[in-house]
Amino acid sequence: MKKLGILMFAFILIGITMLSNVTNSLFAKQSEWIKLGDENYQILFKKNGNALVYTALQDSDKMKIAEEMDKNPGSENNWNNLRPDVIQPPTFKILTNENALEDVKAMEMFSVQYQDVDSINEAKFNVFNFDGNQVISPKDPEYSNFSYGFINSPDYRKGLVPTLSGLWLIDSNKKIKKITSDIHNGKKYTEIKVDFESKLSNSGLADHATVWWNNNPIFNNNGAKIVYTTNRDKIQNGGNSVWINDLISGKEQKILSSNDDFYNVLEWINDEQILAEKWSNGNRSYLISDTTGLFYSINLEGVNPEILGTYGEYIVYLSDYTTPNHLLVGEIDPENKSINIIYEKTIDGFVREWLDYVPFSEDGSKFGVLYLSDEQGKYDIILTDLTSKKEILIDRLPIEKARIQDFYWLDNGKLLIHLLEYEQAPAKVSSWTYNLEGGNN
Amino acid sequence: MKKIIPFIIVISLMVTFSFVAYAYTYSEVFANVPPVIMQWDKPLPTWANVTSKWNQPRPDGTNPHRGIDLSAVVGTNVYSVWSGWLTYIASNENGIDATFMIDVNNNGVKDDTAYYVNYYHLNNILSNGYYSKGQKIGTSGYPKAPHLHFGGISSGSYSGKWYRNEVNYRWTSNWNYGKDVDSFAAVTWSNNTAALTAYFKDSNDKYAPSEVRIFHRKHGTSTWTDGGTMTSGSNYLYSYNFTGKYTSGTSIDWMVRIKRNTTVYPYAWAPAKYDQPDPNPNATSYSYAYYNNTVN
Numbered sequence: 001m002k003k004l005g006i007l008m009f010a011f012i013l014i015g016i017t018m019l020s021n022v023t024n025s026l027f028a029k030q031s032e033w034i035k036l037g038d039e040n041y042q043i044l045f046k047k048n049g050n051a052l053v054y055t056a057l058q059d060s061d062k063m064k065i066a067e068e069m070d071k072n073p074g075s076e077n078n079w080n081n082l083r084p085d086v087i088q089p090p091t092f093k094i095l096t097n098e099n100a101l102e103d104v105k106a107m108e109m110f111s112v113q114y115q116d117v118d119s120i121n122e123a124k125f126n127v128f129n130f131d132g133n134q135v136i137s138p139k140d141p142e143y144s145n146f147s148y149g150f151i152n153s154p155d156y157r158k159g160l161v162p163t164l165s166g167l168w169l170i171d172s173n174k175k176i177k178k179i180t181s182d183i184h185n186g187k188k189y190t191e192i193k194v195d196f197e198s199k200l201s202n203s204g205l206a207d208h209a210t211v212w213w214n215n216n217p218i219f220n221n222n223g224a225k226i227v228y229t230t231n232r233d234k235i236q237n238g239g240n241s242v243w244i245n246d247l248i249s250g251k252e253q254k255i256l257s258s259n260d261d262f263y264n265v266l267e268w269i270n271d272e273q274i275l276a277e278k279w280s281n282g283n284r285s286y287l288i289s290d291t292t293g294l295f296y297s298i299n300l301e302g303v304n305p306e307i308l309g310t311y312g313e314y315i316v317y318l319s320d321y322t323t324p325n326h327l328l329v330g331e332i333d334p335e336n337k338s339i340n341i342i343y344e345k346t347i348d349g350f351v352r353e354w355l356d357y358v359p360f361s362e363d364g365s366k367f368g369v370l371y372l373s374d375e376q377g378k379y380d381i382i383l384t385d386l387t388s389k390k391e392i393l394i395d396r397l398p399i400e401k402a403r404i405q406d407f408y409w410l411d412n413g414k415l416l417i418h419l420l421e422y423e424q425a426p427a428k429v430s431s432w433t434y435n436l437e438g439g440n441n
Numbered sequence: 442m443k444k445i446i447p448f449i450i451v452i453s454l455m456v457t458f459s460f461v462a463y464a465y466t467y468s469e470v471f472a473n474v475p476p477v478i479m480q481w482d483k484p485l486p487t488w489a490n491v492t493s494k495w496n497q498p499r500p501d502g503t504n505p506h507r508g509i510d511l512s513a514v515v516g517t518n519v520y521s522v523w524s525g526w527l528t529y530i531a532s533n534e535n536g537i538d539a540t541f542m543i544d545v546n547n548n549g550v551k552d553d554t555a556y557y558v559n560y561y562h563l564n565n566i567l568s569n570g571y572y573s574k575g576q577k578i579g580t581s582g583y584p585k586a587p588h589l590h591f592g593g594i595s596s597g598s599y600s601g602k603w604y605r606n607e608v609n610y611r612w613t614s615n616w617n618y619g620k621d622v623d624s625f626a627a628v629t630w631s632n633n634t635a636a637l638t639a640y641f642k643d644s645n646d647k648y649a650p651s652e653v654r655i656f657h658r659k660h661g662t663s664t665w666t667d668g669g670t671m672t673s674g675s676n677y678l679y680s681y682n683f684t685g686k687y688t689s690g691t692s693i694d695w696m697v698r699i700k701r702n703t704t705v706y707p708y709a710w711a712p713a714k715y716d717q718p719d720p721n722p723n724a725t726s727y728s729y730a731y732y733n734n735t736v737n
Contacts, residue, residue, distance in 0.1 A: 059480040066479040149487050200586055204501025207493045208586035210512040229514065238584065240514060260584065262515035279516045282536075282564060282582065304565075322568050350568055353577040355486055355520065377524065377549030377571050403549075405573060420524075420573065422547035426480065 033398040033417075033432050034099045040418065040429040041095070044141065045156045047131045049097040049411035052104065054090045054141055059426035061087045083143040090140055092128070095410070099433050104128065109139060112176035116147070116163035117189060123161065125170070133157060136170065148215075153223040160217050160226065165189040167214040167228065167245070179245055180214055180252060184232045189213060196235045212240070220268040224248050225291060227265050227274050233257070242276065244291045255293035267310050269332070275310060288332065296337045301328060308353060311364035314386075315339060324351040327369065329386060343386060349373040354406050361412045368415070370404060379404040381417075383436065392436055405429060413437055475556040475593060475604065476545055481522035482575050484560070484591050485513050492588055495605045496624070496709055505706060507603040508559065508592030513581040515564060519589060521572040522558055526551070528569050528597065536562035536582035540597035541572075556604075557597040561590035602717055624650070624699050624709035630734045635671075636680040637711055639699045650709075652700040653679045656722050660692035660733060665722040671697070687736045694731040696722070 041053040068086040083089060093101040106126035113122050123146065124139035135156035138144040148162040161168040166189070167180045182188060187195070189211060196209035217228040224247050231240040233254065241257035242265060256263055262279040269275050269288065278285050286307060289295035300307075302319025309316055313332040318324045326346045330339030349371035359367040368383040373395070381394040381404060394417075397404070401423035408416045415434045420427050483489075493510035513519075521527070524547050530538040538561045545553035549571060564582035572578055581589040593604035628637040635655065640647040655668040668686075671679035679697075687693055697711040698720060706717045712730040719725040 059477075062480040147487060147490070203585070205586040208510065208512065208583075208588045210490070210492065210587070212514060215514050231514070262584065262587075264514070264516040277516055279564060279580075279584075284516075284565070321565070324568055350570060352572065353518075354575050355518070355577075372571055375549070375571060377544070377547075377573070379573070401548075403573065406575070420547060425546060426477075427547045 032394075033434055035398070036095070036099070036101060036416075036431040036433060038428060038430050041093070041101075041416070041431040042141070043408055043416065044092070044137050045128070045130050045135050045152075046410060049414065050131065051095045051410055051416070052092060052128060052130050052135075053095050053101075053416075053431075054092050055088075056090070056429075057087070057142055058428050060428065063426055083140050090142070092126075094130075095416075095433075097411075106139075107134070110174045112170060112174070114161055114163065114168045114176055114178070115165070117165045125174070127174070130156065134172070136174070151217055151219065153219045154221055155223060158219075158223060160219070162214055162217055162228075164211065165213050167217055167226070169247070179226075179247070179250075189232075192232055192235060199235060211235070214243070215240070216265060217245075218265060218268065218274075220271050222271050225271070227268070229263050229265065234259070239263075242274075242289070246291075253291075255291060256287075256289055256295060266307060269310055269313050275307070275315075277307075288334070296334070298332065299338045301339070301341070302326070308351070308369070309357065309359040309367075311360035311367075314342075314360070314364060316359050316367050316369075318351060325349060325371070327351070329367065329384075343384065343389065345384070347371055347382060349380065352379070356408070357406070358409065361409045363412050365412060368407060368409070370407060377403055381407055381415075383415075394434060398432070399430075402430075407434075475543070475554075477523055477543070478593060478604065482520065484520055484522050484558075485511060485517055485581070485589060486520075489513055489589075495592060495603060505701075505709075508561075508590050508594070510588045510590050513587060513589045515580075515582055515584050515587045517581045517589075518577050519560060519563060519579045519581055521574055521576050521578050524549075524571070524573045525558075526569075526571055527567070527578050529566055530559075530598070536564060537566050537579070538599075539563060539566050539579065540594075541578070542597060544571075555596075557594050557601065559590075559592060559594050559597070559601075562588065605713060624701075625697070625711040628711060628732065630732070632682075633684045633736055634680050634682045635695055635697075635732070635734070636678060637697060638677050639679050639697070639709075639711070640677040641701050641709075647677065649673075649677060650699045651702050651707075652698075654698045654700070655681045655695060656698065657683070657686070657693055657695040659687065660694050665729075668695075683736050689737055691736045692733060693736055694733050696729055696731040 040056040040058055042056045043051050043053055045052045064086050065084050068084060092104050094104050095101055107129050108127040109124060111122055111124045113120055123144065125136050126139050128135050136159055138150050146161055151160040153159065157172040159170045166178050168176050169179045170176045193209060193211045196211055197206040200206045200209050212231055214228040214230055217226050219226055226245040227242065229240045229242055234240055238260040239258060240262050241254050242263045243252060243254050245252045264277040266275045266277060273288055273290050275288055278287055285297050286300060287295045287297045300317055304320045304322050305317050306321035307315055307317040316327060316329045319326040319328060327344060328341050329343040330341040333340050351369050351371045359369060365387055366383055366385050368381055370379055370381050373380045383392040397419065402419045402421045405418040405420045410416050413436045417432045417434050418429050419432060420429055489511040491509050492512050493506050495506060495509050497506040521541060523543050525544040526542045528540050530540050541558040543556055543558060562583040564580040566579040594601040624641050625637050625639045639650055639653050641650065653671045655671050656665040657668050658665050668681060671681045673679050699709045701707050708720055718727040722729050
């Protein structure tokens, strides 16, 4: 009897242990992924693990628009740059550290007028209270007047409105002003455009005579300077040039220029230095320049390197974008004009990038890449801690018939991940958070 | 009073049947357009200006233009507008050309009715293979006149028929938000009269077509009747009166072929046609989009 009792106790103990393991395993999986909803939540602002998000359009919304235009052919006339009234307006929510979504409304709305070549446009904005600051965003982030986008300052309190004929700044007092000159070498935008059309008309290319007064403007980290490219000074010689606009002094200055070459600024690596690509005869090189134009080219390992992102003076890049599976992370070495590699890895798949992709976490201690892991469109994420070199592989999804669309760092231990669910048409995007500390690390 | 009442009734009936109405439904504009085109994402970081439109007559390059041109500084990132498979086509003096087979149902399997998106004049192209919507596939090029040539096409080679990219016009004020795209506007039906405004607009001013011809048939039949050239009026207005052509109460289909003075496929159509079908609607099984109205 005594032996039977011991045996039973042992079995019970084993059973409890097994049950505990299963339970722990289940809970671990559940705590990795937390569903925010069947909405496509996109980040407007984020700080300290909190984010203000809005509901972006789904493919079903776009179908409704098409169906409404089918029933009422004249309706699209009312929708030019306005959200159609057949779909819901965007909603705004605060996503908290605890993964809660709280409704939030703008505390104020304001409108401004600005000029784009010959037309006067009106733009409307929301003001939100976020993380103790008043921050601004277009009233409808997806339906706005901004052909070339709206660019928030790093603290979200200001913003840039690029137009073909000049750059406008909305300051923290909600006033708009043009910060670029209307004249270059004595000529206005329209006159320079005519010159460009004349130059290209001989080869039948006058349609493509676009003058970009300021392309791809980017704030530096403290919001005091802006870098952009322009071709207003390159009409005859081809290519474009890089300019800096100092918001404090009000001065605009060209810093990089080379005939027939095109620059594309990637990021500010600190408040006074930019990282840029230079395309010359179809070949790309990378360079770092300060705001006076003192620059040097950096040598990256690999046949066709492609930079994925930076954090300060750390860069993550592919050694060959034609076979995008070999990653390198390094720190810029200004003295040797090279990168000191601190990590490299060949992954089992091909890396993919998207418009707002930021590989590094908030403090730069980790980075992540999304990669195609099979031919049927399965995507995985691999996250790497650059201190410990520990890796986290996200290759299991909480639902079937879905794939990872993209991801965004909310803080150093959590991601916002969008899943594309394609079991039914139209496919929909659902939003999830993924907690690194809850997963199988 | 007794004499006045019938008069009032007649006037009322005339007013009732003389209202001007839009003659088409929007779905007909997209007839034969591949699915999901209205759900495409943008191929560039912003909804760029259309500098040269689909089917536009022009002095150089393909004429009329196949696909659209979007203004883009050299080195601008180019993205997939839908999920699918990227394949390099060729390189030439204008850059790299690539084709992208659309995965309509997003399932990663080539089980869809195939159509493609072609991207031309790229600076560089990333690896062949599967991409999700919104992923980078290369960068734009064409240094002497920077732009991206882009569009939906029936096959992944140079010989396919190009589709219109309605969604790309919607977000820019260029071409009057797309209204100056297809060479016609303001299609109406009033008092048995079909009318539209037809003109061509390239980078210069408007100019009149060399011919505007109407085709019609009784709804539910298959053979088109060549109705001849439409009557031209002021401000590029063209009309055709169906009174006496069909008995009262007959439902009819009609469409218009608009001709310009070019040597390569010189026709535009109302409703718009997405590939470039045979100019004789009875010579092919192509399912032409049409308008439908009732003759009084």
